[in-house]
Amino acid sequence: MLGLATGPVCLATCGPVVVPWMLVQPQGLRGHSRQLFLFLAARLAGYLVFACAVWLVGSAIPHALPQAWTGRSWLMGAVQVLLAGALVVYAAGWSHRRCVVAKTTGNLVQIGEAPVVKRSGALALGFLTGINLCPPFLVAGVRAAQLAHLSAALWFFFCFFAGTAVWFFPFLSLGFLKRTPAIVTVARMVAVLLACWYGFSGISILIERTFHG
């Protein structure tokens, strides 16, 4: 119920990562379904890892969730920096390999060129959004830390994931959008802008933590 209720917030928080990633994929419902499935699977893995971590910390320090797991923490800063990197590599499609290919063939890297579909992209982005700290996620984390058994914490997070995952299915509609070079280019530009945003936000948090504790 918590997942279902807080779904719109999860949607808004993960939307900036999912939308450009889906838009750089080739048109078609099947491919989009596969990418979304991989993304959600990796996100679930991130949830479960987080559930283990908060339960272990919660059992070691009862009735208190350390600051390391709350908003504007080291973890949040690091995750956002990693998200920025993943967006540049996967959604924007900038990789060293593409540059090498372009150099050897003597061609410029074409911005609107359709990218190579990579499973690792959906997995990396899914896992990183899975451990990214957003308000509903923190609420779930507090609850999981207070549970008596690890299995209960994992089950709680699995149910929370299932509730929020329902809200991600509308993203499949992006599969119907016609893929023109313009749309792919815009999606890549968005990915670069978002990478700048996450990078700036993450580095700000890390600097704040370093100098102000």
Added chain:
Amino acid sequence: MASRSSALARPPAFRGVGRSILLTLPMALWSLLMFTPSFQHASGDHYIGAAAVILFMTGLFFLMMRTGETYRWRRIFFVALGFLFPVGFIAALVAERGTMSIPISRMVSGDTPFCFMVTPSIILPAAFARTVIFPGSILPTASNPHSIAIMIGLWFALTLVMGKAWCSYACFFGGIEEGFAALPKRRRLHRFITRFGAQLRLIPWAILVFVVLVSAAIFEPVYCMWLCPFKAVTEFPAVRNVETAIQMVVFIALFVGLVVVLPYLTKKRTQCGFFCPFGAFQSLFNKINLFEIRINREKCVDCGLCQTSCPTVALSKDSIREGKTLLNCMKCGACVDACKKDAAVWHLKGTPVAAKPERARLLFLYGTWALATMFGGSVLANGVHTLIGFLPLK
């Protein structure tokens, strides 16, 4: 010698004086609206400002009728709007607050004047969370008449009539860069813009998607907080810490780069064409707007003059071949005026191309100029009134 004298000779007037006056008469009557109490406070200076604006707007419309040119006369109005808006706005801010920065207390009380630029960012949070992510009030208050409902209503009404022409006749920001773009005689970076025009005009769309997604994620109007170049000449969050200092640096850098330097170098409206997300959003309304500019393929000789003259790169070789402008055309009329073969024409959707282009232009101009007089005219009058206040007359 003969060619020199023919080059110096004035082109024949498009329309006679009497007929031009007749066509201008409805607009002159409409512009008397500027004298109504809702537009003016009862002060002598305000009436002087209003009278000057009436003469200005009516005179420009007369010249449009007389010469058959649109772009040149519209540009005069638009540049005046761009430069007089900050004059009136900043003077009002300084008189009321003593500073251009927005105090936190004012944000908390929801008294920040609403800016139409935020419109695309507030849609998703309003739809999903029933929350308006702008520190303004929905309904007008005594201290803030520029409420969210009033500004969005006004924008929507104008957009239905104008479509993307909003960016050429109503937006009070674009005039500043159009002024700087008009200054130099020679255009530089022309090859760069021709080579990368297709990518450059996609940037506003990318910024639009970015702004909408991130605003919904963090519940803040991201464009206002970080990306608006015009914060440098209107109002901005007070600089209190490193974050607000970075914001201020970004605002000034964007303003100097996109509104002053690049328009001067390229003679293009670089902020409007290659940055503004609201402009991209506004392009969508071109789809439902009745007026457009078309290229008559029977007359077109593919000289490329229309493409070169377009201030926002809204024409490409392919689009000219198809006889159309691109979605981001803001109907400024530059291509129509530049075309020596009369191939670029105003067009009313649903009618044959080039059947009655002047009728389409008149229909477009009556609606658009009337709204420009109502919306921009009050801004101009306020700016003129402010300038009169600076004169040592009393």
